[in-house]
Amino acid sequence: MRSHLMLFLSAMLLLPLPAGAQEVMEEETAVVTYAPEVPPAITRKKPAKVIVKIETRELVARLADGVEYTFWTFGGTVPGPFVRVRTGDLVEVHLSNHPDSKMPHNIDLHAVTGPGGGAASTFTAPGHTSIFSFKALNPGLYVYHCATAPVGMHVANGMYGLILVEPEEGLPKVDREYYVMQSEFYTKDKYGTAGLQPFDMEKALKEQPDYVVFNGSVGALSGDAALQANVGEKIRLYVGNGGPNLVSSFHVIGEIFDKVYGEGGTAASDNIQTTLVPAGGSAITDFKVDVPGTYIIVDHSIFRAFNKGAVAQLKVSGPENKEIYSGKIGDEVYLPEGSTLQSIFQESSSRPSASSKEERIKLGESAYKTNCMACHQSGGQGIPSAFPPLAGSDFLNADPNRAIRVLLHGLSGPVKVNGETYDSVMPALQLADEEAANILTYLYNSWGNAGHEITPEQVAEARKAGKVENS
Amino acid sequence: MMIRGFSAAALLLLLSSCQSLDEVRTARIPQGEYVPFFDADQKPVEVRSFHLDMTPVTQSQYLEFVKKNPSWRKSKIKRLFADPDYLKNWKADEQVQSEQAPVTYVSWFAAKAYCEWRGQRLPSIREWEYAALEGKRSGERGDASNDNQAGILNWYSRPGKEPLPEVAKGARNQYGLFDMHGLVWEWVFDFNSVPKSDGRSSSSEFPEDLFCAGGTGSSGDPGDYASFMRFAFRSSLKGSYTIRDLGFRCAKGES
Numbered sequence: 176m177r178s179h180l181m182l183f184l185s186a187m188l189l190l191p192l193p194a195g196a197q198e199v200m201e202e203e204t205a206v207v208t209y210a211p212e213v214p215p216a217i218t219r220k221k222p223a224k225v226i227v228k229i230e231t232r233e234l235v236a237r238l239a240d241g242v243e244y245t246f247w248t249f250g251g252t253v254p255g256p257f258v259r260v261r262t263g264d265l266v267e268v269h270l271s272n273h274p275d276s277k278m279p280h281n282i283d284l285h286a287v288t289g290p291g292g293g294a295a296s297t298f299t300a301p302g303h304t305s306i307f308s309f310k311a312l313n314p315g316l317y318v319y320h321c322a323t324a325p326v327g328m329h330v331a332n333g334m335y336g337l338i339l340v341e342p343e344e345g346l347p348k349v350d351r352e353y354y355v356m357q358s359e360f361y362t363k364d365k366y367g368t369a370g371l372q373p374f375d376m377e378k379a380l381k382e383q384p385d386y387v388v389f390n391g392s393v394g395a396l397s398g399d400a401a402l403q404a405n406v407g408e409k410i411r412l413y414v415g416n417g418g419p420n421l422v423s424s425f426h427v428i429g430e431i432f433d434k435v436y437g438e439g440g441t442a443a444s445d446n447i448q449t450t451l452v453p454a455g456g457s458a459i460t461d462f463k464v465d466v467p468g469t470y471i472i473v474d475h476s477i478f479r480a481f482n483k484g485a486v487a488q489l490k491v492s493g494p495e496n497k498e499i500y501s502g503k504i505g506d507e508v509y510l511p512e513g514s515t516l517q518s519i520f521q522e523s524s525s526r527p528s529a530s531s532k533e534e535r536i537k538l539g540e541s542a543y544k545t546n547c548m549a550c551h552q553s554g555g556q557g558i559p560s561a562f563p564p565l566a567g568s569d570f571l572n573a574d575p576n577r578a579i580r581v582l583l584h585g586l587s588g589p590v591k592v593n594g595e596t597y598d599s600v601m602p603a604l605q606l607a608d609e610e611a612a613n614i615l616t617y618l619y620n621s622w623g624n625a626g627h628e629i630t631p632e633q634v635a636e637a638r639k640a641g642k643v644e645n646s
Numbered sequence: 647m648m649i650r651g652f653s654a655a656a657l658l659l660l661l662s663s664c665q666s667l668d669e670v671r672t673a674r675i676p677q678g679e680y681v682p683f684f685d686a687d688q689k690p691v692e693v694r695s696f697h698l699d700m701t702p703v704t705q706s707q708y709l710e711f712v713k714k715n716p717s718w719r720k721s722k723i724k725r726l727f728a729d730p731d732y733l734k735n736w737k738a739d740e741q742v743q744s745e746q747a748p749v750t751y752v753s754w755f756a757a758k759a760y761c762e763w764r765g766q767r768l769p770s771i772r773e774w775e776y777a778a779l780e781g782k783r784s785g786e787r788g789d790a791s792n793d794n795q796a797g798i799l800n801w802y803s804r805p806g807k808e809p810l811p812e813v814a815k816g817a818r819n820q821y822g823l824f825d826m827h828g829l830v831w832e833w834v835f836d837f838n839s840v841p842k843s844d845g846r847s848s849s850s851e852f853p854e855d856l857f858c859a860g861g862t863g864s865s866g867d868p869g870d871y872a873s874f875m876r877f878a879f880r881s882s883l884k885g886s887y888t889i890r891d892l893g894f895r896c897a898k899g900e901s
Contacts (some may be wrong), residue, residue: 193870233805245803274731275805277831277891278875279882300882301889302731325874332803363796373800376871 179255200224200265208254210390211402213352213413214259217341223264227273229256230271231280231299231321231334238360238386239393239484241369246391247278247321247332254356254392254417255319255336258284260311262343267308268293274302284309285455286317286338294322314342316439318415327419331361331379333391337457342441349461350408355396357425357452357474359384359418365485374411382420387479389472389487395485396472406493409463412472415439418454424475425452427462427489434461449475450538464491467502505561505599508549519602528609530639532616532628539617542610550601555622563592566622575615575627580635582611586643608634669676672697672898680776683873696899698769701750701813701824702832703760703895707741711760718756719803728753731888735809748830748893749801754885757833761896763830768835769897771880777872778826780819798872801828827872833894837880 197298202224206214232251238244249255260266272280279300285307296307320326321334337354361379362372366386378384389396391419404410416423426449435447439457450458464470472487473480480486495502529535544553547565551557555566565571570592571578585603590597606614608631615629674697679690712718719740720733733741734751742749752760754768761767769777814824867873883892 233803237803244807247803274890277802277804277806279879293752298882300879300887301891303887324878325871328799328803328875373796374803376796376799376869380869558805 178253178466190618202226203287204228205258205260205266207250208318208354209250209252209256209260210254210354210356211396213257213354214340216345216348217259217261219261222261222265224265224267225260226267226269227258227260228269228271229258229282230273231276232273233276233278235371238362238372238388238393239367242362242367242393243364243371244360245332245371245373247280247334249282249319249321249334249336253333253335254354254415255334255369257336257354257413258319258338259341260338260617261341262311262314264340265308265312266311268418269289269298269304269306270297270299271304272299272301276301278329279389280321280329280334281305281323282319283322284300284317284319284338286311286313286340291322292319298323310415311340314340314441316340316413316415316436318417318455318457320417320455327379328374328376330417330419331359331374333358333417335415337413338414339413346411346459346460348409349411351404351412352413353402354413354415355389355402355415356391356415357387357389357423357485358391359419359421359483360386360388362386377442379419384421385483387421387474387485389485393484398488401469401488401490404489404491406464406465406467406491406496409461410489412460414450415457416452416454420454421474421479422454423452423485425450425458425460426473426475427460428471428473429466429468430462430464431472432460432462435459445613464489466496467491467493472593507600507602528625528631529613532620535613535616535628536620538610539613539615540621542606542614543617545613546604546606555618557592560595560597563590563595563597565618565624567593567624569593571618572625574631575619575633576637576640577643578615578618579611579629579634580640580643582606582615583634583638584642608632608638616621650679664728671700673700675773675821678776679847680772680779682772683775683867683870683877684892691772693772694900696769696773696897698773698777698821698823699895700822701895702830702893703757704746704813705736705742705749705760706745708749708752708760708782709740709745711763714764715759718759723756725886727755727886729767729886729888731755732756734888735890743816744809744812747810748825750810750830750890750893751888752833752892752894753888754833754837754883756888757894758835761894764896766896766898768833771834771836773897774834775834775876777823778819795870795872798827800877802826802872802875808890810891830891830893831876831889833892865883 200223205225205227208214209415224487229249231249233245233247234251235243235245246253268282270282279298280293281297283294283301285292287293289309293307293309299305299306317338317340319336319338321329323329335358361375362385363375364372386393414425431446432450434443434445435450436443436459437450438453439459450460452458468491470489470491472489474485550562552563555564563570570590571633581601582604583606585601587600589598611634612629612631619625619627675694675695680693681690716722720736721739723732731751732753735872758768811829814829815828816825818824819826
């Protein structure tokens, strides 16, 4: 309806147009690209007639290292070429079936309005070409696929790709666009079995693939073939799912999609972690990369990623941004609660209690080695900027009661020790009164400290006071 | 491989009598019932006894025809009867690529003319399918775990090889027919129609049925991928088409 109205309006404005005249469309041949590349954005402000030429080919190619498969393809690749047109374009599709093909093929483009999406009009025997045209009425990112019976097998063997119908005003500008399409393969033998693998119809019927991959093979977007970007760039992934059966939980580890045009439509949602991509459907995901590193793209139905190949990589280069992502800033021994508590109490009940200060220091030394030394080190010197020193420590010597409470209940937040500020966490140590007393007595009588003796009674008393609040 | 209805001695005799390449070998296909693939009602239809060539027509057999019928030469053929790829793999009018390989790159018109020249005819879809299915009922054919079907799908899946292998080197079925699966597609007389159990053949409702999920509604056996592929392939053809993996064999007797 709208195009009729536009035509009417333009006829009104440009009066010398003869009655019934059709707007003359420019004609061009579509620039098609192969995954992960995407054709450049359309700069035309008017619709055009766009010729799209696609060839169907059957060929043996790599599915994984050492594993080959007979793919049926559009354009000799899986996925097929990326087609980019504009809303209002008249798209003329030339589908040629290579003479070496054993099968007839056709194409059903989900961007088509009309029965079969072009399937019946493009049904093509080996060695022939079919032509049909359609008007791109609705903007969006659409899957195309072969729809020749048995459809499942034509799709399972690799016959799908994406066609983008840009809205008239175009899509928001980004720095990089990539084409990523998920699909699964049903092979006779299990994942990784070497050799030429035939299609397994039984597994396909049960929807139990051995391979779930991005862009047609395991590792197609990894290592040297990883997607590339620079810090600060806006990235757009045109994501398709050829299926034939599985729905994808599409996710980029360590990124949040700023925008997702869900199911490839025109309405965008903000701040999405994982987006569903239906079989025979798509999504457009936009995100800015702020921090360098390798980002792993997965189907978050996670066994597919870990065991079936649904992994790709996006490598982002550029300067670090520690505020957004610090990297590792602590590495501590973690003593879980509960289990330690129990074992220490059991141990301590069978352990003799100290009968003198010397004995207390001796027992304390051994308990220190077990519980404290990993962080505070054998000489009590600590680790600069991570763990404060105990040797000659003003913080320790100033307040024995506080020291007991820190030992029993832990401490977090900034503290100043010998003039240095430490902002870290000390875990609560589940120690018996006797053991805590021994450790502290050892500390106070080592490395030039104040020489106090701490008794189990003192510990019991301080324990009641709870954690030292430090803010 | 199943060989039923033949004693070993008879088989040997038969094979030894087949050394002459010029001699046309046919197998008698007994009368029986068959459930058409594209029939949701799954009613069996009767197929009368007929004779069918044991192998696809070879290039040397077809050469004989061309020599005696110059209008079917590669250089003389009328465009109406065959597209420009007609006998594409032959080096010249009377120079075949491989004598014992099946003749391909032949149109339906050419295949029909050849059979008629020999006093025969092209088999119907029903006859061809009946002979290939060896009495398997629809439903049994679509079992995904069926090794036979897996083998057929495997051949259908692979791109063809050049030159084509020779005839009678592949599997032989219980009627004595070689290469019904695994060598070439074969022309049939009514290639662009669908036989139904009520006896009529429909060509109007056929192609639409084969696209997308269509087809599953009108077939009694949605798991029979091999049949879907044969019907899909045949329905993509026109009478003048010539294709690298498409040959034919002739039939004789009641239709």
